[in-house]
Amino acid sequence: MMPDQSRIQFLLQQYTAGSASPEETRELFGWIRMADDDAPLRAYMLGLWQQTAPNTEFPSVNWDDMFSSIVHRSQTGPKEYVAPAATRNASKEIPVLPQSHTRLDTRGRAWRMVAAGIALAILAIGGYWLTRSEKTPPPVAQQTTAPVKEYADHTQHLVLPDGSTVILHKGSTLQYQPGLSGNNREISLDGEAYFDIKPDLSRPFIILSHKLKTTVLGTAFNIKAFENDKHITVTVTQGKVKVEDERKVLGIVLPDKRMVYDIQTATAYQEGVAAGKTLDWVRQxxxxxxxxxxxxxxxxxxxxxxxxxxxxxxxxxxxxxxxxxxxxxxxxxxxxxxxxxxxxxxxxxxxxxxxxxxxxxx
Known part of the structure; x- marks a missing residue:
């Protein structure tokens, strides 16, 4: 059974500050060693970490390794912790929980809360993170899969991995990750293309065309965004799409409407069109x-x-x-x-x- 949380924090504070009495040290290691079940201890330590880790710069934790090290340390007894030579002068002192209710700034409070939750881990395993960071080389960056790149030297009809279809205008380029993997189905377009998107509520379809981002809220639409053009146009034949630039949402475009975006002034307007007439190139x-x-x-x-x-x-x-x-x-x-x-x-x-x-x- 776990002791009261305030008691744990007090013992951790004393141990971190180096002022724990032999009785307090034995009590601290005792509740680790005598726990009836590993699960509550793991959950408790992980819970304290998760409450504060997003606001800190600590590295990620392998909890299985750390927990094993803590339990082993509790069984063999505490020893004096000596920081590795390379970090003795450079490392900062680990702050401890305040003994008063003095208001702390956000960063200071985060450090102190983390200290309460993981000070035992840091000290009891002999500088787990510090020594580990010295011995472990930085991870090798994983190679990313090369994107699929479609260039049309004539008008082409493409079927994307998700079942959506694209009519790609001559001289246009479409690029996307293999399988349209990820939380979003995201592609890049340089040129002109007509899209008929297969619905998937769990994964939005997004087209990046130079300065514009078009998110599909419906099905069929046309985008014209050649690199050297002064304007980007989005014309909707069915459904609707949301169009944004680098700063804000420009609007929702509905059927038989066209949004015209001026690249130089970063302004946009909508106008009514006979969408079918504007797509004559698709019938070439x-x-x-x-x-x-x-x-x-x-x-x-x-x-x-x-x-x-x-x-x-x-x-x-x-x-x-x-x-x-x-x-x-x-x-x-x-x-x-x-x-x-x-x-x-x-x-x-x-x-x-x-x-x-x-x-x-x-």
Whole structure:
């Protein structure tokens, strides 16, 4: 059973100050040694640490190692603590709890509270942290995984690891951590892109585009933020997004609204737009008027970054007229163009193969 907290603090204060009597020292080590269960002792020491550690500069603690050392020390008895030579003059004296109710500044109070909770640990294990810091080399910085970087030398349709889709404008770059790992799904954009975001309430989707931060509160929107442009624009087609600069929230953008941000003056305004009309670039290369199947297959290959081949050469010269919004998936687009020529397709090992009779075959 643990003694009264005030008694523990008193014993710790006496021990830290070097004024504990033999009886007080025995009592202090006795309640450690005679504890019926390790769990309350661990919980008590950890609790005192957690109350104050956020306000201090102490290093992190391996509680299993420290607890074992404290218990071992309590069994072998206290010895005089001598600081390592390298720290005798440089280290500061550990402050102790005040014996009066004099008001302390925040930092002073934090140090004294920590001293009450861990003084025993510091002294009883012979300078645990000090000697450990001398003997243990600084940790080697962990190598970070290289980010995924997508550069579009033509308009591309991308499917992100979370299932969201992006139409990336020619000349634009998208960058993100593999798997969109982390508490936030965060990506960086230089250029223009149309986003259709898969909802995930537990992980917000954030786009960093130079000086702006756009947080997804809905689904579909367009951002134009090329490096040398004077303005950044955010246009929403569905749902809503929150837009911030480096200092403040600029506003919430709703469907058929566009926010225009002036980079030089750091000011922004919103205006009404026909969002569909402003996204004509998304439809580039997906409106076909009497184009050959081979021509369309080449455009699909570039847009979705997949090889496309024909198992019947006679299909290549078949003419097709078709029009798309530009946001369709690969399967949706293939289904339409194949249906137009009474053909089918398969996808195997990342390659699309189109099957069917030629235009003049019967």
């Amino acid at each position: 290369d997906v409106i076909y008027e009497a184009k050959t199947f081979e021509f369309i297959a080449g455009k699909i290959s570039l847009r979705y970054q997949v090889p496309v081949k024909f198992d019947n050469e006679a299909l290549k010269n078949c003419l097709i007229t078709a029009s798309f919004s530009g946001t369709e998936s690969l399967d949706e687009m293939l289904t339409v163009v194949c249906t137009a020529r009474n053909a089918t397709y398969t996808i195997s090992n990342g390659t699309v193969t189109i099957h069917g009779k030629g235009c003049n075959d019967h």
